[in-house]
Amino acid sequence: MRIIVPAISVLLSLAGCHEKPSVTSEVRSSRNGVTTLHSKATLKDGIARFQCLRSHSGSCHYLVFVGGCQDVATGESPAADCDVKPVDSFSLALGDEKQLPGLSRDFRHCVDAMAMPAAPQCLN
Template sequence: MRIIVPAISALLSLAGCHEKPSVTSEVRSSRDGVATLHSRATLKDGSARFQCLRSQSGRCHYLVFAEGCPDVSAGESPTADCDVKPVDSFSLVPGDEKQLPGLSRDFRHCVDAMAMPAAPQCLN
């Protein structure tokens, strides 16, 4: 028994029974303690799935793009002359989702409950 379990585990790992890595980001916002937006985006194998989970306005507005802007998560400020390349823009109602294949791992997106976001300003 001591040998069977590790042997089966090794065989399963060789067979590729491991889930592939993914990256998930969630956006939540609220006003006066009331949730106004909840969205989730998951990138796996070059395909992104966008999910509108809640929106006070009844729609989640998405802008998906590739860009050569400074990294705001590292404390750098976006500039007006960033090289923004739109990939797609769309709106979803809560409960809906959209799949976008062929995205690079470094794609960016913004989501808003009230209007279509504008890049790179939406990164602030």
Template structure:
């Protein structure tokens, strides 16, 4: 009787320890050279924006409302707009679940192309 109860307790403990995470990678290259390489990871509500490579020396980010999409105009203004230097990471807690983002090697006012 103790063995099934112990096994169930262990499974519950392991499930409680697992973190919720989501990763998005943006990688653009020209002639085999990365012009932009960015990774965004969200773990338990904290987003981490990592600039791995950028021809300008910075990755520029626009963080969008969950109702918006990066490839179309949106009535909602960006939630955040910032740059991260190559080799650096910026942590940002408190963004809404399902936020969208786009990264570029240059500063942009919106994600979609004109």
């Protein structure tokens, strides 16, 4: 019995009972100690899930794009003439979420509580 339980545990771990990796980005803004915007975006298996968790206006406005605008390694700001390719723009009511399939790990997004963001300016 002492050998059977560990053997079963090893077999189950080899069977691939692992959660797939994901990438999560959260944006939070506050004014005078009060949260004005809280948004969460999670990419898992090529599907991005955007959630509007808090917004003082009642909506979160998203711009999703791809493009080599910013040097991720150095964190340098993008140039004004940066080449971005919009994928989607949408607004979500507070508490709503949206899924976008087919996005790669290098997608970028901006979110604002008041108006639709403009890229690449929203990366500054």
